[in-house]
Amino acid sequence: MSILTIFRYLVLACLYITPVVYAKHSVTIYTEQFPPYNFSNKGYLEGINLRFVRAMCVDADIECKFILLPWSRAYHLAQEEPMAGLVSTARIPDREPLFNWVGPMASSRNYFYRLKSNPQVNPRDLSEVKDYTLGVVRDSIYEQFVENIGFENEQNLLKFSHYYECINLFFKGKLDLIIGSELSFHYQLMQYGYAGQEVVKLIELPLNDTTGNFLALNKNMPKEIVEQFQTSYQKLMKQGKLDKLINEYLVNQH
The missing domain is CATH 3.40.190.10 (Periplasmic binding protein-like II)
Structure with a gap:
């Protein structure tokens, strides 16, 4: 067997044992200027609910891109793009069939x-x-x-x-x-x-039909991705992540 033939076998062997690298799911999360839940601070997006969603993305190993827009524009884009979501979104009966809902997160009267x-x-x-x-x-x-x-x-x-x-x-x-x-x-x-x-x-305002602020995910987003968000939400809530963020911003307010 020639050296060239041996080299070819080695190359083929390497190809077969090379591990398969799967790309992360990529989701665009739209948001608005709505402090302290989500807002731009000197060009950096932060806030109670935005930081909580960012932590969910990390925990679920989902690549999330956050974009700040006027509310109406963000609201419509989240409905048009299958791999998009919106935070913070009040969950009311009229909106119920429009999104997959993950939450509730921080809100107030x-x-x-x-x-x-x-x-x-x-x-x-x-x-x-x-x-x-x-x-x-x-x-x-x-x-x-x-x-x-x-x-x-x-x-x-x-x-x-x-x-x-x-x-x-x-x-x-x-x-x-x-x-x-x-x-x-x-x-x-x-x-x-x-x-x-x-x-x-x-x-x-007696907004009795409102159940709080949520991450609203496009209705056509793959079920497994929605479930990943749901699982991470439950995990981080049990760890007290949301309460810690709320307390941090309440302290800063005073």
């Missing part, structure tokens, strides 16, 4: 707020809030709710792509009311140079 300098804006209950002007983000859970209780588009209700547009007009006195999550509103005000003492908490 929601209220109407007014400026402390506008004492004339003083609804006594939910039936009176529609007597004032309000701004909401398109496709948010608030949009349908406020329309159901009597707000009318382009009359006493203005809709925006970005929450900061609501905040801007609210502090200029162009909107009587604004809606905020009890935990996140403080963070959102801080981003625009406010301390939180400028506002007064009024009436809670």
Whole structure:
């Protein structure tokens, strides 16, 4: 047997014993500017729920790419792309058939707020809030709710792509009311140079059909990937990962 023949056999043997390397699953996770749950801090994406999902990706050995977009755009892309998800997404009956749901994660109660300098804006209950002007983000859970209780588009209700547009007009006195999550509103005000003492908490939104914030995965995502996320979620919850993140951000808030 020639040296050349022996070399060929060796090459073939190496090919047969070379281990097969499988590529990781790759998922795009869309998110929005919604502190402290998910937000951009000097170009770096962080937040309670975003960091929890990032930990889930690591635990499940899934390659996750996080992209920050306006809510409405992120919401629609997560429905269009089979290998996409969205965090943080409120789980409500109308959205139930649109996604595979992993959660719940961190969330808090929601209220109407007014400026402390506008004492004339003083609804006594939910039936009176529609007597004032309000701004909401398109496709948010608030949009349908406020329309159901009597707000009318382009009359006493203005809709925006970005929450900061609501905040801007609210502090200029162009909107009587604004809606905020009890935990996140403080963070959102801080981003625009406010301390939180400028506002007064009024009436809670009874979002009784909302079961909290979730990771919403595209309905056509392969079942095994969804199950990997679910398994990692349960594992990290048992380890207390979410509670640790919530406590970290609550400490920073104070």
